[in-house]
Amino acid sequence: MANQQLFLGIDCGTQGTKAIILDAASGQVMGQGAAAHTLISGGNGRREQDTRQWLDAFTLATRGALLAANVDGQDILGVGVSGQQHGLVLLDDQGQVLRPAKLWCDTESTPENDRLLTHLGGETGSLERLGIVIAPGYTVSKLLWTKEQHPDIFARIARILLPHDFLNYWLTGRSCSEYGDASGTGYFNVRTRQWDLQLLRDIDPTGRLQAALPELIDAHEAVGTILPSIAEHLGINPQALVSSGGGDNMMGAIGTGNIQPGAITMSLGSSGTVYAYSEQPKVSPDVSVATFCSSSGGWLPLICTMNLTNATGVIRDLFELDIEQFNNLVAHAPIGADGVCMLPFLNGERVPALPHATGSLHCLTMTNMTQANLCRAAVEGTTFGLRYGLDLLRQNGLQSRSICLIGGGSKSPVWRQIVADIMNTPVICTEQAEAAALGAAIQAAWCKSWSNGHESTLADLCERCVKLDLSSETLPDADNVVAAQQAYERYQQQVATL
Numbered sequence: 001m002a003n004q005q006l007f008l009g010i011d012c013g014t015q016g017t018k019a020i021i022l023d024a025a026s027g028q029v030m031g032q033g034a035a036a037h038t039l040i041s042g043g044n045g046r047r048e049q050d051t052r053q054w055l056d057a058f059t060l061a062t063r064g065a066l067l068a069a070n071v072d073g074q075d076i077l078g079v080g081v082s083g084q085q086h087g088l089v090l091l092d093d094q095g096q097v098l099r100p101a102k103l104w105c106d107t108e109s110t111p112e113n114d115r116l117l118t119h120l121g122g123e124t125g126s127l128e129r130l131g132i133v134i135a136p137g138y139t140v141s142k143l144l145w146t147k148e149q150h151p152d153i154f155a156r157i158a159r160i161l162l163p164h165d166f167l168n169y170w171l172t173g174r175s176c177s178e179y180g181d182a183s184g185t186g187y188f189n190v191r192t193r194q195w196d197l198q199l200l201r202d203i204d205p206t207g208r209l210q211a212a213l214p215e216l217i218d219a220h221e222a223v224g225t226i227l228p229s230i231a232e233h234l235g236i237n238p239q240a241l242v243s244s245g246g247g248d249n250m251m252g253a254i255g256t257g258n259i260q261p262g263a264i265t266m267s268l269g270s271s272g273t274v275y276a277y278s279e280q281p282k283v284s285p286d287v288s289v290a291t292f293c294s295s296s297g298g299w300l301p302l303i304c305t306m307n308l309t310n311a312t313g314v315i316r317d318l319f320e321l322d323i324e325q326f327n328n329l330v331a332h333a334p335i336g337a338d339g340v341c342m343l344p345f346l347n348g349e350r351v352p353a354l355p356h357a358t359g360s361l362h363c364l365t366m367t368n369m370t371q372a373n374l375c376r377a378a379v380e381g382t383t384f385g386l387r388y389g390l391d392l393l394r395q396n397g398l399q400s401r402s403i404c405l406i407g408g409g410s411k412s413p414v415w416r417q418i419v420a421d422i423m424n425t426p427v428i429c430t431e432q433a434e435a436a437a438l439g440a441a442i443q444a445a446w447c448k449s450w451s452n453g454h455e456s457t458l459a460d461l462c463e464r465c466v467k468l469d470l471s472s473e474t475l476p477d478a479d480n481v482v483a484a485q486q487a488y489e490r491y492q493q494q495v496a497t498l
Contacts, residue, residue: 006030006075007448008062008236009441011082011248011434012054012163014039014103014270018434019061021069021076022441024456027464029432030071033064040100045107045348048100051089054163055170062234073236078448079171079226080243080440082251083164085184088142091159091169098153101163102142104184105271105306107348110355112148113141116186119202123287131190132183133287135350137306140186144203154204160212164245171242172224177214180250180300183292190291190299191281219244219295219443220450220458243447246295248436249273249302255439256404256430257466259296259458264390264400265435266419266427268409270310272386275302276398284396288351288389295443296458301396303351303389308382309408311344311359315378319371323412326375331414333376335421335480336487338368341494342381351389352495362494379418380484384491387422402426405472406435416472421480422488429472438465 005024010017016036020029035057040048066073086104091097102109113136120126126133134140139162147154161169162185165177182188187196195216200209217223222241231238245251249267252258256265258277267273275292278299283291294300316326345357361377394400403425409415410429420427432438442461449456 004075005077005445006071007441007444008065008076008079009082009437009439009444010058010061010079010167011251011437011440012058012167013084013248014105017054017057017061018437019065020432020434020437020441021065021071022438022445022465024442024445024461024465027467029438031065031067031069032434033061033068035060035064042108045110047103047106049103050100051097051166054167058167059234062236066235073234076236076240078241078243078444079236080251080442080444081164081167081171081245082248082436082440083162083167083181083245085162085181085247085249086137086139087163088139089161089163089166090146090153090157091161092156093158098156099150104137105347106142107136107355109141109145110136112144113138116141116144127283127287130186130188130196131281131283132186132290132292134186136355137350138184138186140199143209147204157208157212159214160209161214164247165214168223168242168245171226171230173227174224175214176217176223176244178217178219178244178246178295179293180219180295181247182216184247184290190293191283193293217244219246219297220446222447222451241444241448241451243444244295245440246443249275250292250295250300251436251439251443252406253277253294253300253439254296254442254458254462255432255435255437255466256406257462258404259294259462262399262401264398264403266386266403266405267407268308268405268415269407270308272305272308272382273302274386274389274393275300276393276400278398282396284392286392286396288353289392289396301393301398303392305351305382305385305389306347306349307344307385311346311382312378312409314346315375319375327412327414329372329375330379333370333372335483336490337373337376337380339363339365340368340373340377341490342374342377343494343498344378344381349385351385354498357498379415380422380487381491383418383422384488387488390423400425402428405429406433413474416474417480420474420476421484424476424481426476427474429469431467431469
């Protein structure tokens with residue numbers, strides 16, 4: 001079909017890589033593919049991944065998507081990559097990866113982060129200088145940790161890349177970063193959109209880190225064309241443009257059409273995120289709000305909770321339930337789970353800011369300690385964290401007329417109702433649940449359009465390619481809202497004791 005405009009969108013997440021083929025002319029997703037990753041975990045908070053798994057998964061997911069779409073890979077005009085934020089990939093001067101990538105959920109560098117925060121003048125100092133408060137998951141503490149724990153590796157660093165930058169480097173041979181994902185490094189100023197070179201010199205006076213930084217490019221700029229050998233390996237067009245790409249939250253914003261003020265995107269993935277578009281870098285005084293840049297030219301104030309489907313998954317595994325059984329139990333338990341309250345801080349927590357917290361169950365009695373109540377308490381407890389974050393965004397002046405829900409948890413009607421009731425806001429899903437992969441494909445189409453003299457704006461592309469699933473629309477129920485509010489206040493009382 002000659003009038004198709006095919007783009008490949010990739011989302012490399014913690015649990016796996018997703019690929020979609022988008023026809024930007026019709027706005028249709030033609031096919032999808034996926035492949036899983038595994039984690040390297042340690043008891044000290046270590047959460048790492050072997051980057052070779054990303055490359056293998058990228059390849060498998062792409063081939064799967066091409067097959068499902070039944071299109072010729074030679075017709076792919078561009079590639080966009082979304083990646084998990086904050087992860088650290090170190091390369092030597094030969095372009096070889098020096099060690100496994102430390103991920104966003106890695107807390108092993110908490111002591112280093114504490115020292116860096118003190119160096120910056122505490123949370124206030126960090127906020128004034130960078131526009132964000134560095135957290136253990138951010139990239140900067142991972143650099144200091146590498147210097148102290150692996151000096152031999154540190155001495156060989158030639159490139160410092162985020163996960164999506166690394167995939168773009170593999171595709172093009174060029175080392176670039178864009179403002180959105182760079183915002184989560186902890187050595188980037190979100191107001192001026194520049195690297196904080198002095199902070200890197202403070203970590204390493206030799207200038208090695210500064211020299212290893214990728215070049216910053218605008219969201220609409222292409223990194224370059226795909227390397228011929230990689231194009232052949234993937235089975236796609238060697239003329240395909242590789243767009244700037246971005247972090248998964250930034251790409252999820254594009255994939256839900258969240259590119260102008262008023263919309264709120266909420267992601268129910270392994271972690272939970274809530275974000276909204278802003279035209280100005282209006283930095284919140286609250287340290288939990290990360291005023292990241294967007295990958296569409298503005299800013300994306302965001303809150304992130306460390307525990308979501310990973311916490312509900314632990315309860316599911318404990319009771320050996322599949323998703324359907326779990327959702328049925330949640331639906332049959334009352335709002336507030338008969339008083340059972342779960343603080344699901346199994347990974348520590350960022351919002352509320354409790355990095356050293358652990359998970360706990362409260363208010364158990366002989367009668368309320370049932371499977372259904374524990375399942376319900378896990379869903380409510382994780383959703384309360386998102387409510388806490390949404391309230392912070394609202395206090396910072398963001399409007400929330402409706403919430404666009406994405407991520408694995410959004411597929412559950414019972415969870416959608418719980419979100420609508422706890423937030424007291426209508427909820428709707430996009431037709432395409434893989435919003436970050438879709439956003440990456442849309443951004444690739446936008447980059448291609450820029451190189452062709454702007455035939456389509458980003459707004460045009462979002463209008464055409466982001467489709468709401470009207471059957472998923474969920475309105476808050478007045479009685480439920482009252483009961484959910486009472487349960488939320490109980491949750492806040494328990495959090496206050498920590």
